[in-house]
Amino acid sequence: MIPAFIITGYLGSGKTTLLLNTAKEHFSGKRVAVIVNELGEVGVDGRILKNAYSEVLELPEGCICCTMHTEFEKALTELKEKYNPELLLVETSGSAEPFPVMISLQNLGCVIEAVICLIDTKNFHLYSQDDTARHQIGSSNVLVLNKTDLVDEDTLKQVEDIVVSLWEKYLLRNLFTNEPVFKSFKLYKTSFGKLPDEVFSGVFALQEKLYHLNDKDHNHNHVQQVVYFDKPLDYEEFLNMVNNLPTNIIRLKGILKLKDLPEALVVNYSFGNLDTSYTLPHYEGRSFLVLIRSFN
Structure with missing residues (x-):
């Protein structure tokens, strides 16, 4: 079973920068495959990440969480057969929620080690009311307050308090039992997406069997x-x-x-x-x- 990490977060929160720094600091010498999902036909992040990772697969047209379940699972199956990666990283679109990706990864036999949500502490007040951003937070078990070098301590504390309250309110739950998928979360404060080894060591591995939630409209604005x-x-x-x-x-x-x-x-x-x-x-x-x- 391939261990997998999902990287989520709103537009401009620093997902690609995190992946670049992670490649240098934590995955040197490993066969690591990255799947990048971006809105539109031009994949910027995929082109950048190809300079850092062994294999990068771009899914640039459409959104995994809306219309690309089949394409994503087909691409992942081919990636496993042709490349046999030791580790898989999935970077979602900034306007996507991670839950459908979690479902697909589990269906294909991957072990979800962590769902990492990046929060742009400097600009969080500009998108904190966005439903997608809130569900990204509630669907993650590793919360990363990023760009902390750009804010003062008071602002950082305010963002932290809001993010924690949003996690509690929008926490992902099992549809049939109403039990929370994540029993807890870990919060990190950093700049440039730099994270310690423990994030990628499997200590946050998701054990809960996931089931589809209630269907709801998902509109990209x-x-x-x-x-x-x-x-x-x-x-x-x-x-x-x-x-x-x-x-x-x-x-x-x-x-x-x-x-x-x-x-x-x-x-x-x-x-x-x-x-x-x-x-x-x-x-x-x-x-x-x-x-x-x-x-x-």
């Missing part, structure tokens, strides 16, 4: 637009574009080739915050940016 660039951009030109984004753009990510920079730049922007600290030394594809806008 986001739309994606992809912009391609045939020539390298000037950095100031790029910054000017970011500074003049429409107010309904809540997420921007992509890979850019810039003038006078030898390596492609990984772009991450969410809720007004821009991060360009990661580069791809051997990227040969086109420059592109994915803009995710809210239509609430």
Whole structure:
């Protein structure tokens, strides 16, 4: 049976950064396969993670939690047969809930070691009312308050209190017995998604047999637009574009080739915050940016 970790969290919470740091610090020398699910036809995270992991499978069209049960299970079966990974990581879309992924993994004989939910402490107040974000928290047994370097102690404590109360309110329950799937959770406070060894050592393994919950509508309140660039951009030109984004753009990510920079730049922007600290030394594809806008 293959051990599996599910990485969930709202748009821009730091899931891909966590996976990059996890590969370096915890999984060196292991055959680790990653399944990445993103809305839209362009898989940014998959292209980035291929520089860090042995095998990366992208499921970029549609959402696992809504329409992709069959595709996900088929892809996972093929991955197990062809690659025989020692460990599986599944990064869900930022607008997806992890429960259907948990069901599929159990159906295919995987042991769910942990469901890890990342929370963007700096911007949590901007999405804390979103139902998907709340169910992501309630469906996880490892809660990670990320980007703590960007907030003060009072803000961090406020976010922690809200997250704990949301976990208790939205806790995933067995449909037939009404018993909680998780008896407890572990909370970590970190930056750049860096976590200790114990998170990946199996101490949080899910033992409960899962059953489908009551069906409910699951609507995505986001739309994606992809912009391609045939020539390298000037950095100031790029910054000017970011500074003049429409107010309904809540997420921007992509890979850019810039003038006078030898390596492609990984772009991450969410809720007004821009991060360009990661580069791809051997990227040969086109420059592109994915803009995710809210239509609430």
